[in-house]
Amino acid sequence: MNRHARLIKLGLDTNAIHATRLVNDYSLRHAHQVFDQVLHRDTTLWTALISAYVQSGPSHCSHAIRLFSIMAREQGLDSRPNHFTVTTVARAVASAPEHLYMGKSLHGYVIKSGMMSRNVVVETAFTDMYAKCGDVDSAHKLFDEMNSRNLVTWNAMVAGFVQNGLEKIALELFVRMKCLENYFPDECTISTALLGVANIQDLIFGLQIHGYAIVSGLDSNCLNSIAHMYFCCGQVNQAEKLFGGVEGDIASKMIKIRGFVYNQRYCEVLKQFCLDKNPAEIFNWDYTIILPILTACTKLSLLRVGKQVHSIFITLFGSCFHSKFSEDDNVILGSAFIDLYSKCSVIDDAQKVFDHWMPERRVSHWNVLIFGYIYNDLIEDARRLFDDMPVKNVVSWTSMMTGYAQNGRPQEVLKLLDKMYSDEEGFKVEGNCLTFVVGLESISLLSEIEKGKQVHAKIIRRFISADTCNVIVGTALVDMYSKSGNMKYAKTVFDKMVEKNTIAWTSIITGYSVHGLGFHALKLFQQMMEKGIQPNEVTFIAVLTACSRCGLVEEGLHYFELMKTKYNLMPREDHFTCLMDMLGRLGKLDEAWRLLEEIEDTELGERFPSGTILAALLGNCHVHGNVEIGKKVAKKMLQHGKQVSTTHITLSNVYSSAGMWNEAFGVRMNWKKDGDENAEPGLSRICTHPQVY
Template identity: 30%
Template sequence: MYAKTGFINDANRIFEEIPEKNIVVYNTMITGLLRCRFIVEAEQLFDNMPEKDSISWTTIITGLTQNGLFKEAVDKFKEMGIEGFCMDQFTFGSVLTACGGFLALDEGKQIHAYIIRTDYQDNIFVGSALLDMYCKCRNVKYAEAVFRKMRHKNVISWTAMLVGYGQNGYSEEAVRIFCDMQRNEIHPDDFTLGSVISSCANLASLEEGAQFHGQALASGLICFVTVSNALITLYGKCGSLEHAHQLFHEMKIRDEVSWTALVSGYAQFGKANETISLFETMLAHGIVPDGVTFVGVLSACSRAGLVEKGYHYFECMVKEHRITPIPDHYTCMIDLLSRAGRLEEAKNFINQMPFSPDAIGWATLLSSCRLNGNLEIGKWAAESLHKLEPQNPASYILLSSIYAAKGKWDDVAKLRKGMREMGVKKEPGHSWIKYKNKVHIFSADDRSSPFSDQIYAKLESLYLKMIEEGYVPDMSFVLHDVEKSEKIKMLNHHSEKLAIAFGLLFIPDGLQIRVVKNLRVCGDCHNATKYISRITQREILVRDAVRFHLFKDGVCSCGDFW
């Protein structure tokens, strides 16, 4: 009782007063110490036990795992096996959680092999732990194999597989397995529903997410903060800020995740003033921000060019809230300075950082050097990125863009040759749009769609009208030394333009056209989409790898600052 209520000193006093201590008393005291994070004392007491049983070993393994000491937990499990003690479902569950915690796939496989030789292979608890371990170790194929072989599955098993898909980037599979789960009459809990909504958010699938919102309302699970937070994130990532805001205000209980989800939604949409106002309101309500909250605030400042405010919040994070900056925060600051064209200042900031930027940080600086045509700092950033990640194509592609813009085609050719020699491959750009519950994916100059003839005819018609309206193709975004007519053709067949043309053909008038792209939208496509929105009088929402762009009446919500 004393241990569970946190009065560990009183628990220890009672423990010391017991004249004859048995195994149960020792196990209880060890559990209490571990619960109160007295790790060293718990291990010493465990080592000094005159006699141990399987529960003793499981207690120490579980406690170490719960305190994040994953390797130590696995080592204790090995000792337990050497000592000849029997393991149960709780032992296996805890040690598999530990393996997933520090990505120990080899140890996890060995434990799996041992489980197969025991009577616990068909245990739901152990099977779910195996699923979770393989997913955390990013081996989805093994997780699927375990899932298929499980004779009995409960909501925990299904949720473990669903979450595993979501965490490893298989969001469509996560949605599919949720539907399979319901067909098997397994009722989701708040964690399951929140997880599938998060997968819809990653897919920017507003329609499916809205359906799950309806399910949350019908089932009563909407009252759980985990579900409401996931929905706020969904609406934010789908660009439906009014729904996110409405849901936020309808919540009876909010936590720091609720506030951060809304802050991040406004930030991604580039609404800097609204983001900052919301953040200040959050502070006024006594909600303590975390590092993720500040990533949202700093990125909002970055996308609006609010350099001084960005500096202010960065210092506020460190000095007032005692949050140690991580690479994401430094990348936001690099982005803030670079986007504002203060490249020398960004370089000085990097040189004063306690550690070198990660790949995203260098790519951010390099991207801004391309936009500003700064070859000197661009070469420095490209070389730094190449040293850090030799196989990262960004160092070649972005530097090639700078050379191409300056007409240095020999240097472009050298970079391409270097890419071939190093075996570096550029990530292809893809854009996709959802229509009638099907995702239609396009790549540049793609003719695989059965509607290709209609799409290309639509683009040609739009191009002629855009030229009449004053549109001028930006040839600097073509990295090939070819004729002007060929460059125009390349630009006009970019993946996002194909997806937008598809939307104009099939999405009914009055409905917003929603396109998602895996890379950053290029400057020419951004400019062209403004013209398209004005010519067609359609609202077009493009979510790229960086942010949202809402095009309406020839204007983009980003203010041409992204």
Template identity: 60%
Template sequence: MNRHSRLIKLGLDTNPFYASKVIAEYACSQSRNSLSHAHQVFDQVPFNLKDTALWASLISAYSRSHQPHKALHLFSHMLLQPQPAPHAQPNSYVFTSVARAIASAPEQHLCLGQTLHAHVIKYGYIPNDVVVETALLHMYAKCGVLTYACKLFDEMPLRNLVTWNAMISGLVQNGMEINGFELFTEMKCLEIYAPDQFTVATVLSGCAGVRDLILGKQVHGFAIVSGFESNCSNAIATMYFDCGEVGSGEKFLDGIGGDVFMMLIKIRGYVSNAKYSDALKCISSAHNSIVILYQDHTVIVPLLTACSKLSLLRVGKQLHGLLITLGESFEFNLSDEDGEIIGCALIDMYSKCGDVFEARRVFDHLLPQHISHGNSMVLGYIYNGLIGDARALLEIMPEKNVVSWTSMMTGYVRSGKPNEGLNLLTKMYSNEEGLIVNGNCLTFVVGLEACSSLTDLEKGKQIHAKTVRMLVSADISNVVIGTALIDMYSKSGKLNYAQRVFDLMVEKNAVAWTSIIMGYAVHGLGFDALKLFQQMIGTGFEPNEVTFIAVLTACSHSGLVDSGLQYFKMMKKYNLVPREDHQTCLIDMLGRFGRLDEAFHLLEETEATEWSGEPSRATAWAALLGACHLHGNVKLGEKVAKKMLVNGKQISTTHVTLSNVYAAAGLWDEAYGVRESWRKEGNINGEPGLTSISMHMQNS
């Protein structure tokens, strides 16, 4: 820099006053090595001449340049001077810069936060300096330590607008939106500091997070009255879209006039509300799509998601082409954090659109390759049923994390290969590759799912024990793992274990209740299952569609036909539409107890009203035809078969079952006639099946 050169010529480069000015200029420079030069200027000043301003200038420069470790290292050197000179003591500017550095990397430097707090107290800045206290409050909030942040806020004798905003923002960003809203209300009521546009934007983001549309509209009204609507337009529009009010979001954006940033909000809003076609229309109607992508290239991710959901491979390729053009025109690359996400989105789009070859080509050309890229490619292979290719890629990946292993396990289990999934879980915890990867909740859930499908109680117990060791009481505090354990123990015949897990669960949801109800139902303990169902409703949980399948199964296995009918009708009370599984379960129950005419009329009534939304339920009619065979009701069997053949449902099965109905009633000519007409129509011959039995012989 010119100033630095002049100071060197004048012999003033070691003067702390001028050195501080030069460091400040280097900090504002956009050149690559500017901070290195700034540090050289700092080092050239003799140690005994370094004053507070000089230390503060370099610490602040590193903090603002997102190099917190260097800022903290420098702060430590400042404190550890052999004989700290009075002119080199940390001041409020130093403390706020250090607090900012810790807040920017909370995972790495949280432990230093309390040390900084102690030094602030030692040097007398608490309770006298609202700026330093606010910086500490912000630091604790960013580190997720809301207890300390709230305590600091409550004990502050003086607060300013920044203090209130920092506290509200900290609460909202740490999932304590309700507390943030209460503080916002208190701030308005006290009327000491009026909320500004930052306050309003923060509260609106909280409304979006908890989908509180009513409060969101109220805050929008407050923004209009306070004159902040134009400044908070992004937050207002995002709030409406995140709360599911797409129409209100569109109306607001259209009213204020659209620019590129408004277009970006619209696209993200459409995708988050599953309006994928609207998102793609939005980008296609833009005058210059490349300008939109240049303003925020990450918007390509929701657009690629839209292509994935709609299987629009051609449009996805066009977006990929725009991305390439963006790289050529504006020196955009996929090497940064945003680029990592975009790379994953491209692989996902091609995979879900069925073009695995192009997905792999994208993967091979991504430099540098991240673990997330490999994970996306593994998932792409699994999505397309290429389990072998997924495993081959997993084996050659230089790095693997818990997502890599869990994805592959899920692929095996969901494709009917639970044994391979469990073997992979064992390998994951072995030292075979010199590195052990600890599983997470999803890993154990998939492992338990494999044990459930194999009814492998011993391995299920081993996984249960591992969850306790690895996740510290995850079996009773994590509702997802708890539910998986209930399902595994139930299917393995240990209903008492399942009940114990359920009783110990700290948190329960409708899925957990449904799982334990289903466990009792399939074990023939219908009365116990229905008792649990009543407890579930009494506790305030609303049953879902699967819950009613469990309830109907309980009624069927216990012969509670009238109760089953009542529960079937109860679905309307919870705005649930009976599906094929519900109808089949009910018809099977009625048929099993000989109430065939009632079952027939119920199915006809369902089809006539289209209550199910999907007439001609083939499985339900097949269940009724099977019941006709069981009870020898030839007349009704003929009616049911005729109805099924007219609808074109399960033609081969219908012929076979109707033939069996005739045969069971001794009407052999009719049975033969059905099979003959079936053969003449060119269908499968219905030859008897053969069962293979393995026998292990042992010589005595």
């Protein structure tokens, strides 16, 4: 300031040379004031002010680019851009990708003026600019055309590919620079390459880079990057060994906390937080570290620690709408605190955060609180909050529909779906994949196929055609049509699906199996195996059911063994029930009984036979009038207290089918004497459009 005063006294404050020195020394606001007083500005002065804006951070880069535009318009003999100017502006564009068009114009100017020729610094600046703006093709083209490259050039390209999700190409460049071009990666190259490895979880490549870092003596400088790579590759113990039990600096603590959360080691996260002598220091250094800590508290339902985090946060920032936070941070932080209290079942505290700590509520805040009420089974409170929302998005509608679905109210789901598309509130919301899945599942429960066709039409409009929607929606459509009895439509949707996973195949196979089209189901299962799709336990239930309906005992036993030996799937109650039903349908009750005894002699005997398995065998004893085995099965069921009422009724029917009326009468009298008089009657629904009965 004293120097500036002397220059003013001497009348030299408007001299470009002296003004440039002042611009370099002053804050941005005062530097601009000095710049404005200079009438004859040269290249050095322009470049100094542009550089000052770029160095002030990404938020000022747009202003730096506008300054350059003014400089270009006012261009005189003494103010033509030089190498320093263009590289500085290229850096500004790299930090403000929306101005890439200006960067391309500048690139053209540089080529035309000859500044680009054999100047590796300028070429590297534009390579980095294109890469950071996402124009990887232009960056790669410029890189390949360069006559000479330096380590900074290579680092720019590797970083550009990693930043744009092209990690494999970045790692190929890393190998090329070291093995073919004889450039030795520095700590910047290694850290960037390790980030690429972490993104694609290529542990083998990561181990090789770690080895190179050790040999090069750079491992201590890249410690946090190496640890991050191990955490992302699931090697938690290896990552911890790197720190050797030392607490480390703030950056190391943050790497560990985020790494533990990524690997769902929530106890380790809170241990790290609780042992820290000054947790507020971490929050102040990078407030986003609060999110993984809150995640750990929420997952473990540790309300006390969560409140401690909340207290520190309020002390430091007051609320989640601090000027330091971005718009996205406001939404994420506020939602995280509401979610914490909701998942810890103190919904009143979540409501307090919403009411008193959020002067500016976003739709996401409303949504997470609605979900909190649903999570705590307060569906009516959730609906009141939903109705009070000034603006609703697709997440709002879908959350409320999901809440009704989870509470067994499919009719309410469909009412909401209709209301969402009715435009009653002045704006129309288009459903997403989850919206349609929830709606289709409710339709399946109600067997309302006409409503299902309407939703199918909405899906076609939303996704151009049904085959372009994702596999989850496609599977839900197949399931809906199958459960409504329309296998023709179900198969049409299935055939048009671009992607088919295990659940999609299982859904269509189950549909055919349940509707008695066993041979169709088995044919599809064969196609599924030929395509290498891994079946699951539910797939085999459908396959065994199909074999049972078609009387294919040998095939059923073959698939049962295949499930255990080839696919290493442990048989469940439903699988044995299918086997019993399959053998029983063909009257092979002796084989079924022997299978039952074999089950009891194995380790599965601790879990089986259950009431369902025994009931299936007893039911077939009634069909075939086999009193001997029927009595043994009924005795076993009654000994274990399995389905007492059903057992008496079915055993009575077994005697009746064999003409043993006195025994049948005796069983029924015993049941009336000792049976369950509180059994609830079954209920059925049938839809004859538009009425449901």
